[in-house]
Amino acid sequence: MAESMRVRCPSCLRDHRFAAPVYPCPCGASLSPPLLQEASPQHFVRRTWAEDWVEVRCRECGRQDHWPQPELGCPCGALLRIPVRPAASGTLSADPAPSSAPPPSHIPLPRTANSPRPAFRPIAIRSARDAVTMAELYLKWLGFREVVQQDIQLPEARPEPPVDAPLAPTIDLRGPGLTAQVNPSTRPAAPRDVECLWLTGLTASAEKTVYFSLAGYAGDARSRADDLGVALFTMDLSGDPQPVNTSAAELVSTGV
CATH class of the missing domain: 3.40.1350 (Trna Endonuclease; Chain: A, domain 1)
Incomplete structure (x- = not known):
């Protein structure tokens, strides 16, 4: 099961129950960023590449990859960045998954609040x-x-x-x-x-x-x-x- 914690919005003081997202490791295990329970969420308004990604190490195979920084959107309009324990600390989060689970086909991207480009309009590939x-x-x-x-x-x-x-x-x-x-x-x-x-x-x-x-x-x-x-x-x-x-x-x- 993914780790969860109570999160209080620093803007409106509303409490939320936040569950860490789960991602598929190429080895077949399910992993989730280890939440830093003792730290407070950070309110942010502007994204940066370095802060949008966190390193997570798989407990099953030891692989360390970048995955999206956990976030929570409060109904008051605040965007909260949920603190994560650094991968170097050795605290891991991974649950076994069936070996038949397919590896991820791509790296999931963090949500962007204000994209500078319109959405890409794909065309069907027939040749x-x-x-x-x-x-x-x-x-x-x-x-x-x-x-x-x-x-x-x-x-x-x-x-x-x-x-x-x-x-x-x-x-x-x-x-x-x-x-x-x-x-x-x-x-x-x-x-x-x-x-x-x-x-x-x-x-x-x-x-x-x-x-x-x-x-x-x-x-x-x-x-x-x-x-x-x-x-x-x-x-x-x-x-x-x-x-x-x-x-x-x-x-x-x-x-x-």
Whole structure:
């Protein structure tokens, strides 16, 4: 069960019963941020990236990831940030879950009170070209300008490469300070695919490198992307991209 505590709003002195949110760890366990029962909630009006995320360590596998800072909205209009015990203190919160539970497909984002952008309007993906069009629109929604397609080699017309080989170049998207790639095939992107994109961006002196994959990411592709600062997104047939690492989540939260 998730930890709960009594929270008193510092603005109207109304009492609330707050239960910590529960998140799925990639190992299959359910975890929740350990609440700092002895601390008072903090009233805030402006969000910052550093304060919107907390580190939580899974009790089952020891993995430490960033998850949204627990928040409570009071009926009086106040937004309260619920204090969390630092992960370094060794106090963990995780409940066993069935091993068949799927790993999370993306990092959940904190709610934004005043988003500087309108909501992204996805398009349904029925073909590889639809995936490329969706990625192009999404990059423009993030704030990139003059995004153009390059090196179009749609995988439907190509033979499937060996399992241990990196994906052949698919569809590159370029813009000022941007190098992106779209993988609309049914094969998850591998760490070498991420490395190749990063090298391409390095050669082009791109400030941001972004990868879109319809089939997700295999092996250690996500950790390699974290090391290199490559933003990873997954796509589904609804056409709504989801961030799967911190670089992508920060890009969605702050824009360009």
